[in-house]
Amino acid sequence: MSDFSSSISTKLVHVGRNTGVSQGFVNIPPFNGSTVLHHSSADMKERTRRQMNGEEVLTYGTEGGPTHDAFYQLMNELEGGVGTWAYSTGLAGCVIPFFAFVKAGDHVLVTDSVYGPTRQFCETILRGLGIEVEFYIPTIGEGIEELIRSNTRLIYMESPGSHSFEMQDVPAIVRVAQKHNVWTMIDNTWASPMYFQPLKVGVDVVIHAVTKYIGGHSDLLMSTATCNAKAWLLVKAVSTTMGQLVPADTIYLAHRGIRTMKVRMEAQFKSAQRIIHWLEQQPEVEKILWPAHEKDPGYPIWKRDFTGASALFAVKLKDSIPDAALDSFLDNLKLFGLGYSWGGYESLLIRSYGKRSKDDSTAFEKMLRLSIGLEDSEDLIKDLQRGFEALRKETP
Ligand SMILES: Cc1ncc(COP(=O)(O)O)c(C=O)c1O
Structure with a gap:
């Protein structure tokens, strides 16, 4: 821990600022x-000698620079x-x-709920290199011990999917991994560094x-991998050896973005709660998939381990809704954008959408995923209302 306050709000504002480096300006500019x-x-x-000995000494741009160091310091702290x-993309x-x-x-x-392109990497590149990839049921918990073999090296998690x-x-899962000397990695994007800190429960690498x-x-x-002491030099070595460096301009944008993450996420959470409450009253809605919802099967773990929730959730509609009606729903939205990604x-x-090796592959049918932004929640509800009216016109 540094000498900063333990409050996340204060860390988000103050960590990674250095007026000596920025010559007095509030933000450290992009050093390209x-x-x-x-x-x-x-x-x-x-300097070259010290670097060879593993010290953090700058000798060339592929190692980053002051803009990178400032952002990395904040991620480490959080x-x-x-x-x-x-890294140059989330993937x-x-x-x-x-x-x-x-x-x-x-x-x-690897969890069966893993982000699709990560799954694709495991199924093609890892398997192509002769690494055995086994997908496990995400809710397996300590039952994962039964899947551990003498050559098991890594458990990859993503919670929630x-x-x-x-x-x-x-x-x-970490308790089992540590018992068998197995590395652990987790994609923690949904929780953000605000609501769950996996390194603190023993995970080796958090993405x-x-x-x-x-x-x-x-x-x-862009993405980050933040590591514990055991994993850090291995991850850094592989990343630099593979030539991964994000331009300082992008790091600068990330650092600028994270300063306001807490207020954004809190507002988005409140809005998501209101929208979910409204959605539940629509006759076409079968269930809401959001661990922060009391009826969600993941709620007890969410409540135990997380301190908050992001505003990304899914809605399962009744199977009887025709596909064309769902398309009409989407086409009549004016505020919700139809686009990949989330968290903006x-x-x-x-x-x-998604692919599963263990579960029913129809699991994603008639399901919508919503990422709630910073618009007025009443306006967003009106937008969804417009969508449902269009859907009803197409539903016999
Ligand atoms: C959980 C999760 N991890 C990683 C990624 C990858 O991020 P990017 O789109 O920047 O490659 C995504 C993207 O949707 C995601 O949802």
Whole structure:
């Protein structure tokens, strides 16, 4: 812990600011650069030597710079990590750290609710390299012990799943992993660093698609992997060896975005609650998938482990609704954008989709996923009302 207050609000505002570096300005600007000039030949030798010994010394732009360091410092502080690296998309951060831990002949356990493109990476690239990938039921909890083999190296989690919203019992899975000396990684994007800090329950690497709530403005693609002391140097080495560096301009946007994340997420949460309450009264709605909802099967774990919820949830409509009626619903929305991603300041709505190896593959039919933005919730309800009216006209 640094000498900052333990309050997340204060950390979000103050950590990663240094007026010495920014020459008095409030924000550290984007330092873009490739070459770092050294004072002398001796300085060059000395800095290179220290770097080879694992010290954080800047000798070239691929290592980052002051803009990166400031943002990494904030992520470390929020997650309780010792090191953070950034990646060029959300997906890159989910997949590149795998290579720090696994090699041909190893076995990895991946939640069946994993983000689709991460699943695709596991099914194609990992399997192609001779790594055994096994998908497990997200709610398995300590039952995961039965799947551990002598060559199991890594357990990958995502809680809740970003389309199906099952909560995972992360502390139980970590206990099993630690007993068997298995690495753990988690995609923590839904909770954001505000509502769950997986490193504090023993996870080794926590990933955020910064693209979502941290960036918050739908104008960047990026992710971070924040690590505990055991994992950090391995993850950093693999990331730099694979040439991953996010431009300082993007890091700057991420840092600017995260400063207001708390107020955005709190407002979006309240609005989501109101909208969910209204949705539940619509006769076409079968159920809401949102762990912060008391009727959700994941609610007890959410209540135990998380301190808040994001405004991304799904609505399962009745199977009897024709497909064309659902299309009409979408086409009549004026405020909700029809677009992929989530966590921005604007509301989005899509039809849920996904692939499962263990569950019923029709699980996502007649399901909508909503990301609630910062618009007035009454206006958003009116928009959904418009959608339902159009849907009713097309439903026999
Ligand atoms: C849970 C989750 N993780 C990772 C990603 C990847 O983020 P990006 O779109 O920036 O690649 C997404 C994107 O939708 C996501 O939903």
